[in-house]
Amino acid sequence: MEQQNIYQPYLMEIEKITEEAPMVKTFRLKFTNEEEGNKFSFRTGQFGEYSVFGEGEVTFCVASPHTRKGYIECTFRQAGRVTAELASLSEGDTIGFRGPYGNIFPIDDWKGKNLLFIAGGIALPPMRSVIWSCLDLRDQFKDISILYGARTVEDLVYKNELAEWKERPDVHLVTTVDPGGETPDWSGEVGFVPTILDKMIPVSENTIAIVCGPPVMIKFTFPVLEKYGFKDEQVYTTLENRMKCGLGKCGRCNVGKVFVCKDGPVFTRTQLKELPDEY
Amino acid sequence: MEKELKILKYSDLPKMIEKFISQGYPVLAPVHKGKIVEIEYVQSLDSIALDVLLSTQSAKKAAFPKVEKVLEYTMNKAGVVQHPVDPADSKETILFGVRPCDASGFKSLDAIFGEGPSDQFYLSKKEKTTIISFSCPVADEYCFCTSVGGGPGNTAGSDLQFTSVSKDELLVEILTEKGKKASRIFADLLTEANSAIDKTKFIADVKVVFDLDSVVAKTTASFGNAELWLEQSLRCIGCGACAFVCPTCACFDFQDEQDTKKGVRLRLWDSCGFSLFTLHTSGHNPREVQSQRWRQRIMHKFAYMPEQLKVVGCEGCGRCSRACPVDMNIKEHLTAIREQVTV
Numbered sequence: 161m162e163q164q165n166i167y168q169p170y171l172m173e174i175e176k177i178t179e180e181a182p183m184v185k186t187f188r189l190k191f192t193n194e195e196e197g198n199k200f201s202f203r204t205g206q207f208g209e210y211s212v213f214g215e216g217e218v219t220f221c222v223a224s225p226h227t228r229k230g231y232i233e234c235t236f237r238q239a240g241r242v243t244a245e246l247a248s249l250s251e252g253d254t255i256g257f258r259g260p261y262g263n264i265f266p267i268d269d270w271k272g273k274n275l276l277f278i279a280g281g282i283a284l285p286p287m288r289s290v291i292w293s294c295l296d297l298r299d300q301f302k303d304i305s306i307l308y309g310a311r312t313v314e315d316l317v318y319k320n321e322l323a324e325w326k327e328r329p330d331v332h333l334v335t336t337v338d339p340g341g342e343t344p345d346w347s348g349e350v351g352f353v354p355t356i357l358d359k360m361i362p363v364s365e366n367t368i369a370i371v372c373g374p375p376v377m378i379k380f381t382f383p384v385l386e387k388y389g390f391k392d393e394q395v396y397t398t399l400e401n402r403m404k405c406g407l408g409k410c411g412r413c414n415v416g417k418v419f420v421c422k423d424g425p426v427f428t429r430t431q432l433k434e435l436p437d438e439y
Numbered sequence: 440m441e442k443e444l445k446i447l448k449y450s451d452l453p454k455m456i457e458k459f460i461s462q463g464y465p466v467l468a469p470v471h472k473g474k475i476v477e478i479e480y481v482q483s484l485d486s487i488a489l490d491v492l493l494s495t496q497s498a499k500k501a502a503f504p505k506v507e508k509v510l511e512y513t514m515n516k517a518g519v520v521q522h523p524v525d526p527a528d529s530k531e532t533i534l535f536g537v538r539p540c541d542a543s544g545f546k547s548l549d550a551i552f553g554e555g556p557s558d559q560f561y562l563s564k565k566e567k568t569t570i571i572s573f574s575c576p577v578a579d580e581y582c583f584c585t586s587v588g589g590g591p592g593n594t595a596g597s598d599l600q601f602t603s604v605s606k607d608e609l610l611v612e613i614l615t616e617k618g619k620k621a622s623r624i625f626a627d628l629l630t631e632a633n634s635a636i637d638k639t640k641f642i643a644d645v646k647v648v649f650d651l652d653s654v655v656a657k658t659t660a661s662f663g664n665a666e667l668w669l670e671q672s673l674r675c676i677g678c679g680a681c682a683f684v685c686p687t688c689a690c691f692d693f694q695d696e697q698d699t700k701k702g703v704r705l706r707l708w709d710s711c712g713f714s715l716f717t718l719h720t721s722g723h724n725p726r727e728v729q730s731q732r733w734r735q736r737i738m739h740k741f742a743y744m745p746e747q748l749k750v751v752g753c754e755g756c757g758r759c760s761r762a763c764p765v766d767m768n769i770k771e772h773l774t775a776i777r778e779q780v781t782v
Contacts, residue, residue: 167509168521214695216704256519400719412717
């Protein structure tokens with residue numbers, strides 16, 4: 161009997177490409193084999209290995225919500241060899257996808273709570289999957305607030321969706337850009353994410369905070385949350401480390417004894433505090 | 440199954456190998472290749488290096504080759520077509536003339552590749568490999584198998600084990616069903632053994648140099664001991680030779696190779712000692728300096744694997760120490776952890 165090859169990807173057709181920001185694109189991907197697509201399911205927070213045939217694989221989260229079936233999306237910045245090849249592809253081209261891998265944001269446990277999303281730069285994509293997953297089940301949650309910052313106005317990703325969230329009465333969106341990153345017509349905040357978070361006076365009571373961004377943003381955001389009474393188990397983040405297999409075998413993404421690929425990528429701050437400094 | 444004991448004459452070994460080959464079993468065995476001893480396919484006993492203590496390379500490539508195809512595809516105007524690669528596409532093979540530390544080294548690989556979604560590329564090759572090991576009549580100063588739970592006559596992982604009991608005769612221990620099946624191929628060459636035969640008289644005496652439980656406990660507690668790792672790794676040049684000769688190292692990489700129309704994805708050995716191993720595209724590297732990479736090597740084998748996979752990732756074969764171009768010696772480093780670290 162033929163055995164399963166755990167390294168064989170699904171073939172995916174690039175259905176739609178959206179330019180999000182300089183060097184940042186979103187691909188909407190459809191399963192080439194419809195039957196595989198029907199069987200496929202994932203939960204928000206999970207990731208996959210996307211392959212450009214001939215170049216290799218690259219690790220991103222699934223940026224679309226699990227509440228929407230029939231396709232997945234990924235958003236990436238062109239930064240290395242594989243992402244450069246990926247960025248050169250067109251609608252209709254074929255790539256590979258292995259996944260879903262890793263653990264999830266436990267949104268079922270968050271029912272009846274306020275959600276505070278805090279994201280910086282290119283870290284909005286993993287958060288966007290959770291945000292839409294929760295917005296698609298909007299009546300299960302109380303207040304939903306989103307604080308999103310980027311270096312410049314141009315660097316903000318998902319500009320159309322930010323506009324949509326801004327309009328929604330059931331979402332409280334705050335956008336900010338780093339000092340000097342604003343344009344004359346910028347109507348959002350100017351300042352670093354932790355500073356703006358402090359101004360928002362977040363309420364910790366019955367709230368889950370989901371934080372995702374560059375290490376320096378996370379480092380300065382946690383103390384602000386602490387100041388407003390957020391306990392470690394109320395704070396979630398998602399980690400990334402270099403990966404090859406995504407399955408806990410290839411040996412490179414571990415933080416101490418914990419494999420980001422199979423024990424993560426989602427961690428509470430309580431769990432994060434137990435990890436050694438290796439990410 | 441209950442172990443069976445037989446006697447095989449040295450002079451019948453060539454016939455035994457001939458029988459394996461004539462019945463369609465490829466035979467992998469240690470072979471002299473210039474200055475090193477590789478594990479390679481052989482056609483007769485003549486080419487097998489039975490005179491060496493240990494092959495330079497470990498035997499892991501029998502189930503985990505240095506380079507292995509995991510994908511094959513062609514590209515045309517309509518897109519990409521994948522041509523399934525069957526992970527189970529391998530032959531039943533005899534791995535002959537390896538040492539007990541090679542045979543028992545597979546238990547680490549079994550744990551890594553078998554855990555979670557299982558890697559059938561490894562598991563099916565391992566399943567189809569019958570391991571015939573030779574116990575060690577001698578050992579050298581790099582050997583420390585007895586300190587990590589093994590021994591020169593350890594049968595764990597072997598299907599058959601041969602022990603030289605006189606200048607003409609080998610004691611054959613039939614240890615597993617797979618071993619029994621293989622022994623049937625040369626059953627006519629086997630005679631009954633005296634069940635009172637004491638194998639220990641014919642194997643090396645390898646002194647225990649440290650208490651494993653203590654090394655594991657102390658290693659587990661040493662992540663933050665930057666001074667220890669720095670001191671141990673000052674000489675390390677990050678060449679990765681230790682990982683490439685190790686019977687238990689399983690870290691790997693993928694690389695694509697293609698021409699204009701077709702391509703393959705290859706799985707290749709990798710090493711946590713390489714500086715690029717964990718480098719992010721952003722330039723950030725969680726294991727930025729060599730001492731952190733040395734810490735990873737030791738902690739993975741002596742802290743993370745024992746805790747998570749219930750197996751110590753070291754067989755005490757000493758290959759890494761023999762291969763190290765700057766003369767780092769794992770036995771000494773582990774002894775130092777045992778002596779210097781307090782928990």
